[in-house]
Amino acid sequence: MTDLEAFRQETRTWLEENCPQSMRTPFAADDDQCWGGRGFKFKSEDQRVWLERMAEKGWTAPDWPREYGGGGLDRQEHKILREEMARISARPPLSSFGVWMIGPAILKFGSEELKRQHLPLIVRGEIRWCQGYSEPGAGSDLAGLQTRAEDHGDHFIVNGQKIWTSYADKADWMFCLVRTDPDAKKQLGITLVLFDMATPGVSTRPIRLISGSSPFCESFLDDVRVEKNQVVGEINQGWTIAKYLLTHEREMIGGMGRTAAGQKTLAQFAVESIGLENGKLADGFLRSEISRWDLDARAFELTAERVLDEAKAGHGVGNTSAMLKYYGTELNKRRQELMIAMRGSDGVVWEGAASKEGMLPRMWLRSKGNSIEGGTSEVQLNVIARNILGLQ
Amino acid sequence: MAALVLNDEQQMLKDAAKRFMSESAPVSQLRALRDNRDETGFSRELWNSMVEMGFAGTLIPEAFGGSEFGNVGMGQIFEQAGRNLSASPLFSSGVLGVSTILLAGTDEQKQQVLPSIADGSLLVALALDEKPRHAPAHVHTTAQSRDGGFVLNGRKTFVVDGHVANLLIVSARTGVGDKDADGISLFLVEPDAVGVKIERTIMADSRNAAIVHLDHVKVSEAALLGQFDQDFDVLEKVLDIANAQLAAELLGIAQEAFERTVAYMQERKQFGVVIGSFQGLQHRAAHMFSEIELVKSVVLKALVALDEGDQEASALVSLSKAKACEVAELVTNEAIQMHGGMGMTDEFDVGLFIKRARVVQQLLGDYRFHADRFARLRGY
Known part of the structure; x- marks a missing residue:
């Protein structure tokens, strides 16, 4: 038996033993998805257990390195895991902007300190993220964003408004584009920063759409303190990320x-x-x-x-x-x-x-x-x- | 299931076909054939070189003198033929002729015909349609049993390369069943047999498709191809193979017309700037780019499906022909519009691309025919 065949066998057995029966059906309603986070209310004990077991193996982020809590799977093993999950119609254990978006960006551009701080929490579904990109005045012209981050030595003070921040009212942390150099050409003065939504000065308001209620929010940032060690990549290089x-x-x-x-x-x-x-x-x-x-x-x-x-x-x-x-x-x-x-x-x-x-x-x-x-x-x-x- | 990428051998064939077509059968050759009112409608010399390259035998098993490169391989040649508007009997003989004989013929018939197609000595034409719009099951041509053989009567249209073929394959009604498709048989007919009259018609693309009249044409029992009364199934498979190649040709046409148009947009100036700087044109070009990407995928998928004997192959072929027709029509129309007045002149090649595209679209079923067939095969 090759290594991959062995891996498939192990995976199949593990899934059989660990995936609760009620987690083996497609999502029937929106709230069947597990988003995790500090305030998340699990819909069922099975949902909680399924997340916990998968997170323990690192399989909520199967291809991330083990040292940051990921599964450490290579491309072929990852494919096998997907196939074996599909075989029993297993639900994704975690829906997460952390896994899908900011995690890969931290892995690729972030400091070692940021990786150790954030990635394991994302894998375990303990911190839920939202994305602060668009602004009322910066939609298609995203690089024209005006949220200001003023340099105060070891930290920034951020002021501005973000819009279309999905699930901002439920999220624990935001990854956010801010302007750190107002004098540079617009793409060159942007920085990607991370902050806790519980920081003083952060408030959110849901947006109602033509289709009814929605996960979208407006987020207001008033004198929000952001530590400099929460910059992803270099200051003023955020546009690349x-x-x-x-x-x-x-x-x-x-x-x-x-x-x-x-x-x-x-x-x-x-x-x-x-x-x-x-x-x-x-x-x-x-x-x-x-x-x-x-x-x-x-x-x-x-x-x-x-x-x-x-x-x-x-x-x-x-x-x-x-x-x-x-x-x-x-x-x-x-x-x-x-x-x-x-x-x-x-x-x-x-x-x-x-x-x-x-x-x-x-x-x-x-x-x-x-x-x-x-x-x-x-x-x-x-x-x-x-x-x-x-x-x- | 094979990945949707060419393997090394197929890529080499594509590169070889690309070099060959652009050097030996460029658009200027078609223009010359047209302007000289060439009797054959293609260059015999070119056909000989194509035979030497092994193109004619691409779909023929090695045992019968071919190279057996399969549908994906042949598709690479047709894509390049589309880019260069290369005129040759590769479609009539190398695709329609070969696959009909291969799927319906006895070993003896295969031995008689296939090696001669591969070595270029025999040109075959398939006489199928009777109505202006493709309807392969609509067969009013009859074949009646007489004296141990058959007598054929009827009229066939849009017979590609019929005027130069050394051998005709004719579909005829030998019986009546519940469906139009029942009771259809295929026959080998010599073009110089008594009662056969072949009328050359020059099409909009300056290539040839004949009208074949059959007036009490006698053929022997050995002329029957495949299963008496039950040849329609074979015919459908032949048409799948053929339409996949036509889709590949349309892909080549669309890509070439598009690339030439984008190049023109980068050099033509109006209002003091290149017209490619106008967003009104940019978005239309970007949309065409996206559509062409889709056609690349469906064409390759259909060819792979045919080579692998995929159960879904027929639906995938109709998907590829439909999509290729739609996009070639879009792109050749836009090519003229974006070339402005120059696009309307005979001096520019754009017009030649829309002409060839339109003929290929209407050959063996257009967008509507294949969209309808696709829906039927998908159960609605």
């Missing part, structure tokens, strides 16, 4: 164009909603539109697969994240439009069983934000035109 994180975020959001495991395909949804006549959807015009979407969606899935295969083979073109983000989010919007159309009057019921208590129209409206958040579609197209096609 911000771009790295944005690429990451785009890939995540772009993934929404794909049909997740366990999710109904649009074709299945259509057959249930409209019905078949002689083996074809009973509405010919909708059938054409669904087929058009289905072709694009399958082509998009295969493109994500190809990009990954090319990266593994070591000759990826890079820079594809803008394309995936642009295309994936537009696809998701089209999907939601079609689902609403297929359900007719039921598709626009806001409260009531016909639309699962408005879930359908709310998802439809929420999807409009996909092509805005993480860089608008127009910004992605700018990136493609400038960086890939060389048009300027």
Whole structure:
């Protein structure tokens, strides 16, 4: 038996023994996800146990080094873990901006001290993070951000306002872009800092969207003290890290164009909603539109697969994240439009069983934000035109 | 399942095809054939070199004189042919002819035909469609049993390279069943047989597709290819192989038209600046880039699926042809618009790309045909 086969066997056995039965079904509701953090209320004992056991093995961050609490798995072992988890439909034990975003950035750019302080807490799901990027005056033009950090020797005093900080009202720490040099060219005076949301001067307010309540918040920073040892990377070099994180975020959001495991395909949804006549959807015009979407969606899935295969083979073109983000989010919007159309009057019921208590129209409206958040579609197209096609 | 990247051998074939097509069969060659009203419609000399390169035998097993590089291999050649608008009988003989014989023929028929295709001595054409819009099951051409053989009557259109073929393969109705697809058989027909009349038609892309008239054409029993009355299944597989190659050609056309357009945007100046600096054009170019990335994926996936005998292969082929048609149409239209008045002139090559793209789109099923087939295969 090769090492990898042995690893697969061990993993399978361990998962069988340690994954509670109730954690072996897809998420049915939003609050099935475990976000962790100081104030997190576990929905069930199984959810708590599942997080604890996985965190102990470092498998909430499988590819991070062991010395910081991670699983220390190489690429192939990580793949095996994913496959074995998928085999029993195991839920991700932890949903975390720490694992997805700031953790990788600290690993790549952070000091040894920051790694030792933050990474183990992220792995264990003890600290929940939020992202302070956008500002009321800095959306697509993120580098124009105005939140000021004044140098006071061993610390900064930060003043400003952040917007679209997801789950800021529930988060324990924020990773935040601030302006440390107001005189430099705008990309050059930015620093990425970390601070505790309990620091005096930090307050948050939730934002209500066209789709109803949302995880988004506004965050107000009034004379917030941030220690200098909480700077990630170098002072005034934060834009590089911000771009790295944005690429990451785009890939995540772009993934929404794909049909997740366990999710109904649009074709299945259509057959249930409209019905078949002689083996074809009973509405010919909708059938054409669904087929058009289905072709694009399958082509998009295969493109994500190809990009990954090319990266593994070591000759990826890079820079594809803008394309995936642009295309994936537009696809998701089209999907939601079609689902609403297929359900007719039921598709626009806001409260009531016909639309699962408005879930359908709310998802439809929420999807409009996909092509805005993480860089608008127009910004992605700018990136493609400038960086890939060389048009300027 | 193979990864969606070329292996070393396929990459080498792609590089070789790229060099060969751009050197030996560039766009200027098609232009010359058109302007000289060339009788053959392609260069025999070029075809001989392509045979020497082994292109003709790409889909033919080694036992029958081919190189057996498979669908992915052939796809690399067609992509490059698309980029250069290279005119040759590779599609009619090397793809349609070869795969029909390979899938339906007896060992004897294979031995008779395949090595001659591989060595370039035999050109084959498949006579299939009867209506202007592709409908392979719509077969009114009949083959009636008589004197131990068959008599064929009917009319076929859009027979690619039919005017120069040494051998025709004809679909004909031999029976009637519940579906149009039942009762269809394939026959080998000599083009100089009594009753065969072949009319050359020059298409918008300056290439050839014949109308074939069959008036009481007698063939022997040995002319039957495959299973009497039940050849439609074979035909569908042949069409899958063929459409995957057409999708690869459309990918080449789209990429070349796009790259030429982007280059033009970087040099053409208006209002004192290059037009590539205008966001109105940049976003359209970036959208096309994204669409072309999707086509690359579906084309490679369909070719891989055919080589691996994937159960989903038919759906993937329709996906790739549909998407390639859609994007080639988008890109060639935008190419003209972004070239402005120059795009409308015959002097610029842009027009040649939209012409070839449109013919390939309508050959063996366009976007609508394949989107419909894809939906059917996906159960709706």
